[in-house]
Amino acid sequence: MRLAEVEHGLKELFPLHLAESWDPVGRQLGRDDQPIRRMMLTIDATEAVVEEAIAGQVDLLLAYHPVLFHPPKRWNGDDPDVRPLTRAAAHDLAIWSPHTAFDAIQGGVTDWLVEPFGCGQPLRSANTPGANRKITVFVPQKDLEQVRNAMAATGAGSIGAYRECSFSVLGTGTFRGLPGTSPAIGVPEQLESVEEQRLEMVCPDSQVPLIVAALREAHPYEEPAIDITTLLPQPQPNTGAGRMVRLEKAKSLNQLAEMARIHLNVDGVEVADGAGAPSKHKVLAACPGSGADLIPEAAAAGATIFLTGEMKHHEQLQALRHGMSLILAGHTNTERGVFKPWTKVLQKAFPTINIKRSRRDRHPLRRV
Numbered sequence: 001m002r003l004a005e006v007e008h009g010l011k012e013l014f015p016l017h018l019a020e021s022w023d024p025v026g027r028q029l030g031r032d033d034q035p036i037r038r039m040m041l042t043i044d045a046t047e048a049v050v051e052e053a054i055a056g057q058v059d060l061l062l063a064y065h066p067v068l069f070h071p072p073k074r075w076n077g078d079d080p081d082v083r084p085l086t087r088a089a090a091h092d093l094a095i096w097s098p099h100t101a102f103d104a105i106q107g108g109v110t111d112w113l114v115e116p117f118g119c120g121q122p123l124r125s126a127n128t129p130g131a132n133r134k135i136t137v138f139v140p141q142k143d144l145e146q147v148r149n150a151m152a153a154t155g156a157g158s159i160g161a162y163r164e165c166s167f168s169v170l171g172t173g174t175f176r177g178l179p180g181t182s183p184a185i186g187v188p189e190q191l192e193s194v195e196e197q198r199l200e201m202v203c204p205d206s207q208v209p210l211i212v213a214a215l216r217e218a219h220p221y222e223e224p225a226i227d228i229t230t231l232l233p234q235p236q237p238n239t240g241a242g243r244m245v246r247l248e249k250a251k252s253l254n255q256l257a258e259m260a261r262i263h264l265n266v267d268g269v270e271v272a273d274g275a276g277a278p279s280k281h282k283v284l285a286a287c288p289g290s291g292a293d294l295i296p297e298a299a300a301a302g303a304t305i306f307l308t309g310e311m312k313h314h315e316q317l318q319a320l321r322h323g324m325s326l327i328l329a330g331h332t333n334t335e336r337g338v339f340k341p342w343t344k345v346l347q348k349a350f351p352t353i354n355i356k357r358s359r360r361d362r363h364p365l366r367r368v
Helices: 003-013 047-055 083-090 099-104 109-113 141-153 205-218 253-264 292-300 313-321 336-349
Strands: 026-029 038-042 060-063 094-097 124-127 133-140 167-176 191-203 226-230 235-241 243-252 270-272 280-290 305-310 325-328 354-357
Touching: 003 026, 003 060, 003 094, 003 336, 026 083, 038 047, 038 336, 047 060, 047 083, 083 094, 099 109, 099 235, 099 280, 109 243, 109 280, 109 336, 133 141, 133 205, 141 167, 141 191, 141 205, 191 205, 205 226, 243 253, 253 270, 253 280, 253 305, 253 325, 253 336, 280 292, 292 305, 292 313, 313 325, 336 354
Parallel strands: 038 060, 038 354, 060 094, 280 305, 305 325
Antiparallel strands: 026 094, 124 235, 133 191, 133 226, 167 191, 243 280, 270 325
16 A cells, blocks of 8 residues: 555544644655555654664554654754654655544544543544535526526535435525616616525535635626535544543542553552542543643542643643642553554555564653
8 A cells, every 4th residue: 555545544533623723633744655564553653763763664654643743943863753754754654643633633632531431522522524514606597507507516415424415395486686787687777586495505614715716607697696604514423532431430539540540550640639639539520631621620520630741830720710630640651552453443544565563663751
């Protein structure tokens, strides 16, 4: 397979529109025509992992975290921040990152994180991509198909896997042309009444100018009546940032912390009691990595305990003020184990590619 084909499959597994707006997900390095025979999975594309991939003749490094959140202003191959990319580029090693898109999907990192506690619902639901405008135009019956086809040909009427979607209903339109006009029906300065179809089609915002231009070209009227409506995004079920889990049985902070520790296979976790938090918890919020951005949503969902990797000092205090106890397990500890089940998922998705996990990818810190 070529990288472009593999990337298409990766985008189906990890739709990039689900990623946070600040997150530079997707292709970090590589060319469309690169052959991909071997893929390695890693949380971080560190220099050690890149050298491991080069030695193993890996063609694609699927790195959970993007390589560069803040691209450098100049490229010095000896700079430690860019050296992994420099080495990867020199050996034709492509790099691709799913990060927060992987967090958001159903069955992804966040769902893996809450497995011991039950099934969760997103704290912040993702929205379905696609149409965000609706164009409505009023057309004489005999010209309906001509106008509909012109709009569809320029991008209107796509809903999911369906094309040329529209709605029309018969009504009566009236108009009076001022002196100097050239109405397609009737004469100027006389009130006209015409049977018309109200035609509605959805489209993305970027296509509106093209569609309106095509509509005007196909429409018989000198001044067609056109409405453009903004559509609210539709929430995507079971997909989005964070999770809220209603526990089958209320448990204490220590019990939940021990469940998290065992699931994440770590020596210990940090905990804190929220202001006025109950002794036993029924609603748990969770977010892999750093979950402070979801504190308001977690509090609004009624969570009394929040499981995440890390929070800054003042973010911890904010959560505690909101009455939520904390379990902090370490940033990558809340992400690291997901590649064990996902190796099989990826191998099934790409049966012709040899897929393995990195042996040199590890938590950057150790306890003493």
